[in-house]
Amino acid sequence: MKDQKYFDALLNLLRKVQDIPLVRDGAGWMLDLEQTPREAGVFCIWWMRGSILWKDRNFLQIKLSSANADGEFIPYNVDTEMLDIETNNPVALYIGKTEDIGLRLAEHLMLDVKKIPDRQYKLEDFSSRYSRFRVVFDQLFPYLSDLTPLIKNYLGYSHVKLPGDENVYLRYYLRNYAVGTFRSLCNIDVFELIT
């Protein structure tokens, strides 16, 4: 039996935040895939440097896929009290599981896109082409037209390698445990079907 201590030990590994390795890409930057693990596992994107950008706000407003009967999306207010931002510790923003940590991280960071257009998000936006992380993250800073400097200067990441098919369930349960424990803001999904 893999007990809770085992999961807590994995969670502690996931708390070891490091810089996101970047390389020049033309005028901008991209994730350095040679410096990131290319294995299966669980990863976490963190807000690393201070909570100044969050502190002056009592709540953050994000629009998600939850739609009312007329198909209009519902803006949700996230009480910042829910997030661990009083301390100066890094804030977990997004936790994912993947078969290729480096590739998935690059897909989520979308460093070649300055801002995800603000519009009505649909379910499809959260499937293949869009990064759930960026869809939520960009909404936290509605006054910015280019989020990539923030990503480059303020974010870090961490990971736990759990390779192979035999770890597929472990990845699933650990990801959930980490999302529930760290309360990673950009994982939020409030879509709930009623019937």
Add this chain to the structure above:
Amino acid sequence: MVAKTHKHSYFVALLHLLKRLRPLPFVETKMGWDLEASQLPEEAGTYCLWWRGGNEQWQQQEEFPLKLIRRENERAVVKEYSLPMSLVDVDHHFPVPLFLSKSRSMAPRIKRQLMLDTARIPNVLLGVRGIETQVSHFRLVFDQFFPEVDNPAELIVDNLAYSYVKLEGSDNAFWRFFFTAYAIGVMRPLCNIDVIDTAAASLADDEYHFDRRLVPG
């Protein structure tokens, strides 16, 4: 209600409530077994389905084969995995958590998850994501545990119980989300399992899975 100020202890308290099992309100009709939805909570919250009988059923095997879908090169591929029972808490003498989810209205969701009007999920659907088929994710996995049984719905009537925690209102939408994730990680319900991992660029998002509660919700 439990104070939310101490965040982790709030979740621990909710988890304690979620371990309080209740009988499912089964009723026998001319058409077979059904659920009396009026006896289930209508409110929003997190609920769990349990195997309340002994855990012999689950202890006798070290692993269960499960067919689940994954994406490879933009295509959905059914793949067989082995669920190692060492991951799941079946060693203890308390009931086995089978499926845990959140909903804005629990009664209809629980009814849809149980699908008592369906004796067995057709084999052709095994491994197909509930999100695409409107089939209960719980039943997609549960029925696979009993390949020899013609009518897994009967097993449900004989062996299942449920529990819930009310977390009402859109103010609680985020608590429902984070608490459900936490509870899945701690209780490791067998039938929640979803193995959609992303293998390469532009495949399905790692978030776009059963956990989204489109069907389970």
